[in-house]
Amino acid sequence: MKKLILSAAIVLGSLTTMSAQEQTEKSTPAAETNTTEQATPATPTYTEIKLEEVPAAVTEALKKAYPEAVLNKASVNEKKEYQLAVKVGDKEGALYADETGKWIQK
Template identity: 55%
Template sequence: MKKLILSAAIVLGSLSTYAAIAPVQNSVQNTITIADEYTEIKLEELPTAISDALKVAYPDAVITKAYVSETKEYKIDVKMADQEGSLFADENGKWIQK
């Protein structure tokens, strides 16, 4: 009987710990989502450093769209031959791995 009561106490204690952690995890996930939002910009607004870095790294790439985040990270949609993809860079033209 003591083992049953002890087991129930452990299970209930585990559930209360999970309930306390869950809101913190949701808060962190929401923060990450907000930080990763990008706003589309005109191609002319893209910093020259990024355009130059793209020409060096991918000479045949064509920029189709450009976006900027609140933290001045840029997302660039590019097209090369039959392939399309996105690249990320800071305002100085340094590539960011995402």
């Protein structure tokens, strides 16, 4: 009787171990895929637009924050985020804002 119980315990233990290995093997590729996707985020593509197409909220925010700034170029992406090429004095740079005129750090 002792041998029967011991044999049953060994068989059940080995089945549990095999099941755990199968679950680990199935979940590993998905975990690797998620880390790869997070490591390389997609950069948004900006499309150049006419200066007249920039929302009034964005141009007003620019005038308020940088009264001396001259807007040279404007671009927008699919998220309605605007990239503004501006010149202040002899310095040039890019500013980013959403369609409501809120500044975005990039």
